[in-house]
Amino acid sequence: MLIETAFCTRDVLAPDRFSCWREHISQTYVPMDVEGDHPADTTVSQRILALGAVQLWTMEHSPMTLRRTQKLIQQSDPELYHLSLNLRGTMGLTSSGHEAEYEPYDLVLHDTSQPHLIRATASHGEDTTLGTGLFIPRKLLPLPEMAIDSLIMRRLSAREGIGTLLAQFLTQVTRDSGSYRPDDGPRLGTVAVDLLSALFAHALDVGDSLPLESHQQALLLRIRAFIQANLHDPQLTPRTTAAAHNISTSYLHRLFQHEEETVAAWIRRQRLERACHDLADPAQRTIPIHAIAARWGFPRAADFTRAFHSAYGMPPKDYRNQSSQHCRADSC
Template sequence: MLAEMAFNTQDVFVADRFARWREHVLRTYVPVEVDSDHVANFAASQRILDLGGVQLWTMEHSPMTLRRAQKPIRQSDPELYHLSLPLRGTMGLISSDQEAEYEPYDLVLHDTSRPHLIRATTSHSEDTILGTGLFIPRKLLLLPQKAIDSLIMRRLSAREGIGALLAHFLTQVTRDAGSYRPDDGPRLGMVAVDLLSALFARALDAGNSYPPESHQQTLVLRIRAFIQANLHDPQLTPRTIAAVHNISTSYLHRLFQHEEETVAAWIRRQRLERACHDLADPAQRTIPIHAIAARWAFRHAADFTRAFRSAYGMPPKDYRNQSSQHCRADSC
């Protein structure tokens, strides 16, 4: 399973819960002041999953505020972008001369290098706030700094398009964390960054306002996100991808010249990784291997077996059996 850090105030004596929560926030986020009008009955739980350099967090808690001041920033700044996705309750964010409020399924980006105040509140019918999001090292987002700065605190929708795809990815990885292997973490982190970068590129609609190399990079990110969303489609080929993005097939191949793999090789690896995950999933043990192969657009079982053996050093049946044995040994 993925490396995980978890905290729940239910595991702490009532009188110590808020103090322990404040300590936990300082240890897992950045130096901030934590306040709440619900100290006496404060409740909170948090999970943080390690996705390589990226961390995926999910948190449910009583109303509270987090204040990040200038002095702590000078003393300690991990230079993180903080992506938040409220799922229940509302989140107010104040930074410099900006102030905004976000409803459930509004995505918002802010920066640990800037002073800010986060105020999480509930409606009359709710007791706790629920949210998820990412901690992302600034160096991992490849868009121009000026472009990212223009997105700080901008409301982005997670109700449709790439935003909805990103929201689904975050909640699904959290829900299925136990079925992934530790070495899946960095790959999942890369997918998260690709989806986020594609969402930003769409929001910016950069066009020709940035250098050609920046425009090409954002286009590659959009294409990767499109591929991720359509891996199940047998008609997903370089020709169809190029047509959807209004570029020629030859230009698509040129875009991937500077990537680690050709576009076709990247599609195949992504499909194999999805199939690999499904084969190792205890909940899918009864699904025939050929059905899993077809789910990820491998039309012929023999082709799937050859590709899987080449990538993982064993046929899919042996991989499933080996994963099942490990799972029983770990009492999963």
């Protein structure tokens, strides 16, 4: 299971819930002041998953206002970008004299080093708002800081393209957090950064205006996001990936020459890791192994078994049985 920190007002007596939540959030590494619309009826449920240096948060709560003041920034400034994905209700954001509102499936970036105010309002007929997002150290994003800063408070869509892929990743990792191991956290954090960087590169429409190195990095991020979205396609190869990005196969290989793996090896590992996850999932125990293999781009069972054995030292059937035994021992 991923390392998780949770807070829930259900664990607190009703009269003390608002003050307890206010004290809790004032003592985090990104402290904020809180004003509740109806403090006596405060409801908060917050989860934070550790993905290496990246933090994935999900929060459902009553309508409220959260302020990050200059005084609180001086108290603690971890120098993070804060990405929010609104899932229910309306989120208003005020920073540097600008105001904007965000509806469900809008993505917005802001800077924890700048004073800002977040106003969360429930939809008609609802009592709470719901959102998820990321805290990302600035140094982890490969694009120029000036370019990223131009995206602060800009509305980005999670309804299409890379935004949808990022939203699906955030919600799926949160939903399935119990099926991952703690050492999966940093790898998932890398995926999150790759997807976010690819989204930003797309939003910036980076091109010849950026230095060659930054342009190549942005292209590489787009390519990784494309691969992750098309792992199910058995026709996904370096050649088809290059064609989809209007570059030559040789140029694609040059982009990966300073990476730890070749593009073909990276595609194979991504497929195997997802198949590995599904084989270890008790909820998918009845799904035939060949069906899981086909789901992740291995239409030939023999090819999958050979690749899996080479990567994990055992056939996929033995891996599934071993995972099932561990699960029973741990009372999954």
